[in-house]
Amino acid sequence: xxxxxxxFAERASSSEDKAVAAELYGDAALNHNSARALYNLAYxxxxxxxxxxxxxxAADLYTRAIDQNGDAAVPASxxxxxxxxxxxxxxxxxxxxxxxxxxxxxxxxxxxxxISLVAWRQPRPARPGLNGPNGGGAxxxxxxx
Numbered sequence: 001x002x003x004x005x006x007x008f009a010e011r012a013s014s015s016e017d018k019a020v021a022a023e024l025y026g027d028a029a030l031n032h033n034s035a036r037a038l039y040n041l042a043y044x045x046x047x048x049x050x051x052x053x054x055x056x057x058a059a060d061l062y063t064r065a066i067d068q069n070g071d072a073a074v075p076a077s078x079x080x081x082x083x084x085x086x087x088x089x090x091x092x093x094x095x096x097x098x099x100x101x102x103x104x105x106x107x108x109x110x111x112x113x114x115i116s117l118v119a120w121r122q123p124r125p126a127r128p129g130l131n132g133p134n135g136g137g138a139x140x141x142x143x144x145x
Contacts (some may be wrong), residue, residue, distance in 0.1 A: 018050025029061075035069035038062075039076055046083055055087050081111045 022044050028037035042061030045054045062080040065072040085107045 015050060018044065020050075022050040029064075033068060035065045035072040038065035038068060039072055042076070043079065046079065046086075055083055055090075059083055078111055078115065081115065082107055085111065 022041060025037040025041040025044070028034040029041055038061050041051075042058045042065060043049070044051050045061065046058035047053065059080060062076045062083070065076045066080075089107075
């Protein structure tokens, strides 16, 4: 049974299927250096899917996935930021009334907006050739026809 068939099976809602998937992801992460397996196992620990919920273990696994493969950096960083917000809110206590129902959505949107803002504010390097050799400066010369 593959990780995909164990976790995403038609009846994957059973805790046994998720536990099998967590075991297979752990094996793939340990024996095959799979960043995807580390990421998936971290997700399972973050939300308590088939394993005990553990934000600390999830944070460690996300960090290892990022270190293992740069392609995992964006999704793992997003969920790591979301996890840090979960930890902060857990320290502060629960929210009043029905706000807990929408907390996951609000946290995820906040993390995406924050990362988008940070990426937008990063200085961009000059692109040679657009407006002269230094990326700016000399104006384009008109064509003589």
